[in-house]
Amino acid sequence: MCGRYRFSPNENGEIKRIYNLASENSDSIKIGEVFPSDTTALILADEQKDILVTGMQWGFPGFKPSQLIINARSETVKEKKMFSSAFKSTRCVFPTTGFFEWDKEKSKYLFTLSAQPIYICGFYKTFKEGARSIIITTEPNQSVSPIHNRMPLLIAKADINRYLTNDDFADDYLKRNMPELTVEKV
Known part of the structure; x- marks a missing residue:
């Protein structure tokens, strides 16, 4: 699961550039530790397949009031009714400077990639409240x-x-092996 990640523009020039672009298109881009429901920077393709950077809230509305669905499993994203059409037509990428996970003892760990940005696959969908994003x-x-x-x-x-633009590539990418990361207890 990915329940929080870090978006720190002052730590990386590429992330700073992304933050500046997202801020031109959206208000209140969250920096630092990003939580579900925050507005975050996203990379996506428009209908003409031009790549752009914008801000969007993280988390689909859930089945209960105030519930958010923040993740979708790569193994089932193409079959689940809630996710399949959005994955096919409106993919996005979350630019980050790392992500957090917790172990069974509730210790928090930060995963990074050698001072490089980490890009996370996702997709988005428009609801009556507006466009919302989700992490795979x-x-x-x-x-x-x-x-x-x-x-x-x-x-x-x-x-x-x-x-973002090639459906066959995105389908195949769901099965990719992930790179090794640096881990630090925080």
Whole structure:
């Protein structure tokens, strides 16, 4: 599961550029530790397949009042009624400077990628409240598995455009192995 991540523009020039672009298109982009329901920077493709950066709230409305659905499993995203059409037509990428997971003892860990941005696969959907985004999770790699049984589906910067605009590439990407990460107890 991915329940929080870090978006720190002052730690990375690329993330700062993304923050500035998102801030031009949306108010109140959350920086620092990002929680579900926060407005966060996202990379997406418009109807003409042009790549753009904007802000959007994280979490689909749930089945109960004030419930948010923040993650979708890569193994079932194409079959679940709530997710399948949005995954097919409105994919997005969450730019981050790391993500957090907790172990069974409730200790918190930060996962990073050698001072590089971490990009997380997702998708979005428009509801009556507006557009909302969701993160895709997958089986954990060796970096994450000692801490948690799920991790975000990470994508290399070079693959973002194809993930956003190419349905076959996005379908195949759901089965990718994840890169090894640096982990730090925080």
